[in-house]
Amino acid sequence: MTAAASDNVQSLRRSGPPSLDPMMALVADGMNQVNAVILDRMQSRIPLIPELAGHLIAGGGKRMRPMLTLACSELLGYAGTRHYKLAAAVEFIHTATLLHDDVVDGSGLRRGRKTANIIWGNSASVLVGDFLFSRSFELMVEAESLKVLKILSGASAIIAEGEVNQLSAQRRIDTSEEQYLDIIGAKTAALFAAACRISAVVAERDETQETALDTYGRYLGIAFQLVDDALDYESDGATMGKDAGDDFRDGKVTLPVILAYARGSDEDRAFWKAAIAGHKISDDDLARATGLLRRTGAISDTLARARHYGQRAIDAIAIFPQGRARDALTEAVEFAIARAY
Amino acid sequence: MTAAASDNVQSLRRSGPPSLDPMMALVADGMNQVNAVILDRMQSRIPLIPELAGHLIAGGGKRMRPMLTLACSELLGYAGTRHYKLAAAVEFIHTATLLHDDVVDGSGLRRGRKTANIIWGNSASVLVGDFLFSRSFELMVEAESLKVLKILSGASAIIAEGEVNQLSAQRRIDTSEEQYLDIIGAKTAALFAAACRISAVVAERDETQETALDTYGRYLGIAFQLVDDALDYESDGATMGKDAGDDFRDGKVTLPVILAYARGSDEDRAFWKAAIAGHKISDDDLARATGLLRRTGAISDTLARARHYGQRAIDAIAIFPQGRARDALTEAVEFAIARAY
Numbered sequence: 001m002t003a004a005a006s007d008n009v010q011s012l013r014r015s016g017p018p019s020l021d022p023m024m025a026l027v028a029d030g031m032n033q034v035n036a037v038i039l040d041r042m043q044s045r046i047p048l049i050p051e052l053a054g055h056l057i058a059g060g061g062k063r064m065r066p067m068l069t070l071a072c073s074e075l076l077g078y079a080g081t082r083h084y085k086l087a088a089a090v091e092f093i094h095t096a097t098l099l100h101d102d103v104v105d106g107s108g109l110r111r112g113r114k115t116a117n118i119i120w121g122n123s124a125s126v127l128v129g130d131f132l133f134s135r136s137f138e139l140m141v142e143a144e145s146l147k148v149l150k151i152l153s154g155a156s157a158i159i160a161e162g163e164v165n166q167l168s169a170q171r172r173i174d175t176s177e178e179q180y181l182d183i184i185g186a187k188t189a190a191l192f193a194a195a196c197r198i199s200a201v202v203a204e205r206d207e208t209q210e211t212a213l214d215t216y217g218r219y220l221g222i223a224f225q226l227v228d229d230a231l232d233y234e235s236d237g238a239t240m241g242k243d244a245g246d247d248f249r250d251g252k253v254t255l256p257v258i259l260a261y262a263r264g265s266d267e268d269r270a271f272w273k274a275a276i277a278g279h280k281i282s283d284d285d286l287a288r289a290t291g292l293l294r295r296t297g298a299i300s301d302t303l304a305r306a307r308h309y310g311q312r313a314i315d316a317i318a319i320f321p322q323g324r325a326r327d328a329l330t331e332a333v334e335f336a337i338a339r340a341y
Numbered sequence: 342m343t344a345a346a347s348d349n350v351q352s353l354r355r356s357g358p359p360s361l362d363p364m365m366a367l368v369a370d371g372m373n374q375v376n377a378v379i380l381d382r383m384q385s386r387i388p389l390i391p392e393l394a395g396h397l398i399a400g401g402g403k404r405m406r407p408m409l410t411l412a413c414s415e416l417l418g419y420a421g422t423r424h425y426k427l428a429a430a431v432e433f434i435h436t437a438t439l440l441h442d443d444v445v446d447g448s449g450l451r452r453g454r455k456t457a458n459i460i461w462g463n464s465a466s467v468l469v470g471d472f473l474f475s476r477s478f479e480l481m482v483e484a485e486s487l488k489v490l491k492i493l494s495g496a497s498a499i500i501a502e503g504e505v506n507q508l509s510a511q512r513r514i515d516t517s518e519e520q521y522l523d524i525i526g527a528k529t530a531a532l533f534a535a536a537c538r539i540s541a542v543v544a545e546r547d548e549t550q551e552t553a554l555d556t557y558g559r560y561l562g563i564a565f566q567l568v569d570d571a572l573d574y575e576s577d578g579a580t581m582g583k584d585a586g587d588d589f590r591d592g593k594v595t596l597p598v599i600l601a602y603a604r605g606s607d608e609d610r611a612f613w614k615a616a617i618a619g620h621k622i623s624d625d626d627l628a629r630a631t632g633l634l635r636r637t638g639a640i641s642d643t644l645a646r647a648r649h650y651g652q653r654a655i656d657a658i659a660i661f662p663q664g665r666a667r668d669a670l671t672e673a674v675e676f677a678i679a680r681a682y
Contacts, residue, residue, distance in 0.1 A: 046506045100471060104464040123445040123508055126467055130441060131501035133471070137478055137494035146482055149490065153478035160472035165387045167464055
C-alpha cells in the first residue's frame with residue numbers, strides 16, 4: 001500500500017499535462033509479452049501478410065486497447081499470464097478494423113503515414129484484415145475462455161454493425177446526436193469496453209466489476225472519439241497524423257457538425273447541407289466551417305460532452321482501490337481530453 | 342440396416358446422372374433448422390445488413406458446406422442438435438468470404454445475379470462480410486465447443502492466407518501446379534474440410550474419424566474447384582451463373598492454363614503470357630485459348646485430376662458403414678465431377 005500511496009501523491013503532484021506515461025510504465029513488462037505475441041502471430045508463409053500487417057502494427061499506434069486490458073488486470077491484481085494473448089487478440093481485431101476502415105473511407109493517410117490500401121491496394125487490405133481477424137480468434141481459442149470469446153465476438157459484430165450504420169448515415173446531415181453517439185458507441189467504444197471487461201473475466205471477478213470496467217472503457221472510448229472529432233477541425237496533420245479538415249472534406253457528419261447545424265441560421269444550414277453533400281471542399285470552405293463551429297460553440301460543446309463521458313469513465317472505476325493502476329487509468333482519461341487543449 | 346441396404350441398392354440402380362438430390366433428401370429436416378438459424382442470425386437493427394446479406398444468402402446457393410456438416414453427422418449417426426448452429430456458422434464464414442472475394446475480384450455476376458458490391462458498393466460488402474464473420478463466431482461460442490472454434494478459426498485464417506497468396510500469384514504465368522493446388526487447398530478446400538470435420542467433433546468421435554471426414558471434405562473441395570476451372574472455359578453463363586471465359590478475361594492462372602502453358606510451343610506460351618498479363622480479352626482471344634486448352638489436353642487432364650481427388654474423397658469415407666449417408670456423400674462427389682460432362 002505504501003508504494004501505491006506514494007504513487008498517488010506523485011500523480012497529484014503532477015506538473016506537466018496529463019499523459020499516458022503512467023499507464024505505459026504500469027504495463028511496460030506486460031506489453032513486451034503482448035508485443036512478442038503480436039509479432040509472432042502476424043507471421044505467415046505468405047510474405048505480403050506480415051509486410052502489410054507490420055506496416056500498420058509497427059506504424060506508431062499507441063496500442064491503447066491492449067494497454068487497457070493490461071492496466072485493468074493490474075487494477076484487479078491479476079498475476080497470471082492468460083491476458084497477454086487476449087490483449088494481442090484485441091489489437092488484431094482493432095488492426096483488422098483499421099485496414100477495412102481505410103478501404104471503406106478511401107483514406108490515404110493514417111498516423112502521418114500512407115495507408116496500406118494506398119501502398120498495397122484495397123484487395124490486399126481487405127484480405128490481410130480478414131487474416132488478422134481470424135488470427136485474433138485463434139488466439140482467443142488458445143486462451144480457452146468461452147466467455148472472453150463471447151465478449152469479443154459480440155464486440156466484433158457490434159463494430160461491424162456500427163460501421164454499416166455509419167455508412168448508411170454517410171452524408172446525412174439529419175443525423176441526430178443520439179444516432180451519432182450510437183454509431184461511435186459501436187464503432188469505437190465497444191472494443192475499448194471489451195478490452196477492459198475481459199480483464200475481469202480472466203481474473204474471475206464478479207459481474208459488478210466486469211460491468212464497471214466495461215463502463216470505464218466504453219466512456220473512455222467515446223471521449224477519445226469526440227476529442228478526435230473536435231481536433232479534426234483544429235489541428236494540423238502533424239498532431240493528428242492525418243490532414244486537418246479530413247472529416248469535412250469527406251462530408252463526415254460528426255458531433256461538431258451536428259451541433260453547428262442544429263444551432264445555425266438558415267444560411268448556415270444550407271452551407272452545411274452542401275458541405276456534407278460534398279460540394280464544399282476548398283480551403284475557404286473549411287475556414288468558413290471552422291468559423292461556424294467556433295461561433296456556435298460546437299467545438300467547445302463537443303469537448304464538454306467528451307469531459308462528461310470522461311468523468312463517467314473515472315467514476316465507474318471508483319469501486320476499485322486507490323493506487324497506481326487506478327491513477328494511471330484516471331490519467332489516461334485526462335490525457336484523452338487534454339489532447340484538445 | 343434394411344433401410345440403408347435398400348437405399349444403397351437404389352443408388353446403384355440410379356438411372357440419371359449423379360445429383361445432390363440424395364444428400365438434400367438426407368438432410369432436408371436438418372437444413373430447415375439450419376436455414377432458420379441463418380435467417381434469424383443475419384438480422385440486425387441496421388436494415389442494410391439483412392438486405393445485403395439476404396441477397397447472397399437467398400440467392401440460389403446450394404449451401405453445400407452446411408449440407409456436408411449435416412450429411413457427415415448422419416453418417417456418424419449423431420442424433421443431437423448442436424450441429425445446426427455450427428452448420429449456420431460455416432455458411433456465414435462462406436458468405437463473408439464470397440462478399441470479400443467479389444470485392445477483391447471486382448466481380449459483377451455470381452450465380453447469374455448481380456453481385457452485392459455492384460448493387461450496394463464495395464464498402465457495404467466489406468463491412469457486411471465482417472458482420473457475418475463476427476456472427477459466425479458468436480454462433481460457435483453458443484455451441485460451446487472450443488475444439489470446433491479452433492477448427493473454424495484455423496480454417497478462416499487459412500482461407501484468408503490462401504486469398505492473399507492468390508492475390509500475390511495474380512497474373513503470374515509461372516505459377517506451378519503445386520502452388521495452385523496449395524492456393525485452392527486453402528481458398529476452397531479448407532472450409533469444406535472443416536465443415537465435415539466438425540461433425541465428428543460434435544459427435545465426439547476419435548481422431549481417425551475426424552481426419553477421414555476432413556480428408557473427404559478437402560478432396561471434394563479440390564475436385565469442385567478444378568471442375569469449376571474447366572467449366573469456366575467450356576460453359577455459358579446460364580450453366581455456371583457467371584460468364585464463360587471470366588477467368589480468362591480476368592487473367593486468372595488456373596490449372597487448365599498452367600497445363601496448357603507448360604505443354605505449349607514458344608508461340609503458345611507468348612500468347613498465354615500476354616493473356617495473363619491482361620492483353621488478350623477479345624472473344625477471338627478466348628476462342629484461341631479454348632482451342633489451345635483442348636489441343637494440349639489441358640481441360641481433359643484438369644478433369645482427370647478432379648476425378649483423382651474425387652476418388653480419394655470417396656475412399657476416405659470407406660471406413661464408415663455403408664448406407665444412405667455414405668451413398669449420398671459418394672454421389673455428391675460424382676455430382677461434382679459429372680457437372681463437366
